Amino acid sequence: MKVEDKNKNINKEQKKTKGNQELKTFSWKRVLAVTIRILNSFKRDPRTLGLLIVVPSIIMIVFGLAFSGEVKDVPIIIDNQDEGFDIGPISLDIGTNITDFLINDTRVDVYLGSYEDNIQQVEEGKYIAAILIPSNFSEGIYRLSMGYNTVIEIIVYIDATEPNVRASVLNSLYDALAEIRGSQGIQINQIIAHGGSEYTGLEVGMSASMAYVLSFLLLLISLVTLIREKISGTESRLYSTPLTATERMLGYVFGLTIIGLLMIFAIMIFGIFVFGIEVRGSILLLFISFILFGMVHIFLSLFLSNYAENEFQAIQFTPIIVIPGMAVSGMLIPIYSLPDWLEPLSFVFPLTYGVNIIKGIMLKGWGFKELWLDFVILTGMIIIFFVLALITVKDRMSD
Amino acid sequence: MDNYIIEVKDLVKVYKTGNIKAVDNLNLQIKRGEIYALIGANGSGKTTTINVLTGALYPTSGKVRILDYAIPKDRKKTANFIGIAPQEYSLYNELTLEENVRFFSLLYGQSKSEFRERLDHLLTILSLHEKRKTVVKNLSGGMKRRVSIACALIHDPVLLFFDEATVGIDPVQRKFFWDYFRSLVKEQEKTIILTSHVMDEAERADRIGLMRKGKLIEEGIPSELKEKYHTSTIEEIFIKLSDVGESE
Numbered sequence: 001m002k003v004e005d006k007n008k009n010i011n012k013e014q015k016k017t018k019g020n021q022e023l024k025t026f027s028w029k030r031v032l033a034v035t036i037r038i039l040n041s042f043k044r045d046p047r048t049l050g051l052l053i054v055v056p057s058i059i060m061i062v063f064g065l066a067f068s069g070e071v072k073d074v075p076i077i078i079d080n081q082d083e084g085f086d087i088g089p090i091s092l093d094i095g096t097n098i099t100d101f102l103i104n105d106t107r108v109d110v111y112l113g114s115y116e117d118n119i120q121q122v123e124e125g126k127y128i129a130a131i132l133i134p135s136n137f138s139e140g141i142y143r144l145s146m147g148y149n150t151v152i153e154i155i156v157y158i159d160a161t162e163p164n165v166r167a168s169v170l171n172s173l174y175d176a177l178a179e180i181r182g183s184q185g186i187q188i189n190q191i192i193a194h195g196g197s198e199y200t201g202l203e204v205g206m207s208a209s210m211a212y213v214l215s216f217l218l219l220l221i222s223l224v225t226l227i228r229e230k231i232s233g234t235e236s237r238l239y240s241t242p243l244t245a246t247e248r249m250l251g252y253v254f255g256l257t258i259i260g261l262l263m264i265f266a267i268m269i270f271g272i273f274v275f276g277i278e279v280r281g282s283i284l285l286l287f288i289s290f291i292l293f294g295m296v297h298i299f300l301s302l303f304l305s306n307y308a309e310n311e312f313q314a315i316q317f318t319p320i321i322v323i324p325g326m327a328v329s330g331m332l333i334p335i336y337s338l339p340d341w342l343e344p345l346s347f348v349f350p351l352t353y354g355v356n357i358i359k360g361i362m363l364k365g366w367g368f369k370e371l372w373l374d375f376v377i378l379t380g381m382i383i384i385f386f387v388l389a390l391i392t393v394k395d396r397m398s399d
Numbered sequence: 400m401d402n403y404i405i406e407v408k409d410l411v412k413v414y415k416t417g418n419i420k421a422v423d424n425l426n427l428q429i430k431r432g433e434i435y436a437l438i439g440a441n442g443s444g445k446t447t448t449i450n451v452l453t454g455a456l457y458p459t460s461g462k463v464r465i466l467d468y469a470i471p472k473d474r475k476k477t478a479n480f481i482g483i484a485p486q487e488y489s490l491y492n493e494l495t496l497e498e499n500v501r502f503f504s505l506l507y508g509q510s511k512s513e514f515r516e517r518l519d520h521l522l523t524i525l526s527l528h529e530k531r532k533t534v535v536k537n538l539s540g541g542m543k544r545r546v547s548i549a550c551a552l553i554h555d556p557v558l559l560f561f562d563e564a565t566v567g568i569d570p571v572q573r574k575f576f577w578d579y580f581r582s583l584v585k586e587q588e589k590t591i592i593l594t595s596h597v598m599d600e601a602e603r604a605d606r607i608g609l610m611r612k613g614k615l616i617e618e619g620i621p622s623e624l625k626e627k628y629h630t631s632t633i634e635e636i637f638i639k640l641s642d643v644g645e646s647e
């Protein structure tokens with residue numbers, strides 16, 4: 001079409017439209033314009049739209065499942081040394097009765113084994129309690145029922161760092177005893193693991209929250225920082241400079257790690273000095289653990305940012321990781337209390353290891369000896385995320 | 400080995416999104432010490448061509464050689480010799496002018512003293528001395544352009560790409576630029592590839608290439624082109640050839 005012809009057409013068009021209309025102070029049309037604009041933007045970004053529908057459902061499902069029961073399946077060791085007691089033809093074996101009762105109790109997950117051998121396992125967190133039923137247990141109960149004045153003692157070596165878990169074990173034991181004969185006369189002698197550490201909900205919750213806060217904020221901040229480079233157009237300018245993708249990634253890592261360090265300082269100072277949570281293990285190890293845990297999130301966001309085209313998607317990634325993580329990491333309810341099929345999911349989330357390490361060092365006084373596997377896994381995650389980030393990183397404009 | 404600093408043979412670039420053939424069998428040869436202006440209607444493929452030449456965008460097919468290196472294979476080897484001011488001035492808004500330029504200076508491996516000297520020189524040419532510590536966000540549109548040009552020039556590259564780099568720059572500054580460009584080419588044998596929609600700017604180039612729908616449809620020295628088409632301005636040739644009536 002010739003330029004002159006085009007101009008003629010435009011002039012015709014202009015005559016049709018009514019110019020100089022009086023401006024209204026409020027117009028629903030204008031409101032509608034904004035509304036349609038917003039909806040159109042979403043329409044162009046189906047991934048965000050999908051996430052908006054999928055994410056809440058995933059989060060609700062995970063939370064629902066995680067909270068569907070109270071604390072249950074707590075792993076305990078029972079060492080039943082009860083030799084039984086024969087009264088004429090009847091033979092009493094109350095130790096076995098109690099053991100059977102506990103085996104059938106969903107609150108605990110019973111393993112049979114030696115008390116002495118498994119105390120260490122309780123210290124290391126494999127079991128929550130080791131229960132020792134003495135050899136004269138049946139005999140003692142018989143004597144009690146005959147009116148003799150005797151003392152029967154059940155020894156429970158128990159991890160008391162989490163009040164709700166401890167209560168769950170003790171309640172199931174009380175219920176078992178009540179079922180047999182009532183607990184009068186039977187003493188439950190608790191030996192508290194981790195050097196007598198007993199904590200309130202606040203202390204347990206706060207230490208886990210320290211890991212959580214770092215996880216959540218660092219992931220969000222890293223993702224937003226990385227996405228900002230993409231959408232501002234500065235990234236594509238870098239493609240034609242000598243900077244390689246690997247150098248760029250490492251630069252991001254160091255920069256974000258320094259930001260992470262500031263967050264770690266703030267979190268540790270608040271947790272330890274403001275809230276006064278005692279650190280039973282090494283503060284230095286705690287600090288190093290926070291750095292390692294934080295770096296997992298930096299590397300994760302490096303990888304995820306390659307899949308996010310805009311800040312919406314970046315922000316949507318955060319709840320997908322952070323909220324189910326909260327439900328399955330052992331932060332709210334112990335991992336062994338989760339439905340069986342949900343349990344494996346917890347091993348995928350860095351938060352699981354972060355919470356275990358931070359709680360372990362702060363509340364149980366654990367060190368590298370007990371936590372090495374968690375450290376290895378977090379380090380492995382860093383390597384995996386870094387490799388994935390390097391594989392998926394964009395070093396040229398998309399076509 | 401010939402003395403072309405840029406050699407493009409049968410370059411094709413198809414964007415997968417929308418299946419658009421943005422560059423269609425382009426052939427281009429540019430000598431060292433030339434100012435070459437790429438002109439053409441919106442969407443004719445100028446930016447796409449430049450992005451391929453700088454190695455930022457991979458071609459669909461065809462051969463590109465820059466400074467005798469194969470692009471995109473050896474793009475990181477040529478990176479230190481080329482400077483780019485992209486069409487969208489891509490700067491870090493939250494950083495100051497100096498921090499932005501310093502960032503690129505570091506990428507190009509400059510020492511602190513080299514950077515200082517070079518920045519001083521560029522700020523004089525770009526009239527930006529007082530804005531040195533200003534956050535880019537708070538600069539005017541034309542000033543941002545000038546900062547973007549400073550980033551492209553900081554490492555004293557031999558080959559420069561200016562994609563509509565002078566848009567929004569006032570006439571006085573624009574004259575400074577052109578004088579400077581000329582001196583770069585004359586005294587230091589730099590090569591400049593630029594795109595522009597300002598035709599009197601294009602006329603100042605040594606050679607002009609006119610693109611239409613991804614093809615280079617005309618090329619030559621401005622005065623010869625005007626003679627060939629019997630016109631007094633390049634603008635007339637542009638309108639005649641580039642089919643502005645229906646873009647694309």
Ligand SMILES: Nc1ncnc2c1ncn2[C@@H]1O[C@H](COP(=O)(O)OP(=O)(O)OP(=O)(O)O)[C@@H](O)[C@H]1O
Nearest residue numbers: 414416417419421440441442443444445446447448
């Ligand atoms: N990232 C992209 N994805 C898909 N198509 C693109 C992309 N970038 C550009 N195009 C298309 O390629 C064609 C050439 O665009 P290009 O930006 O190279 O034009 P141009 O000559 O620089 O135009 P202008 O004068 O407006 O800057 C256009 O049709 C455009 O829509």
Ligand SMILES: [Mg+2]
Nearest residue numbers: 445446447486
């Ligand atoms: Mg362009």
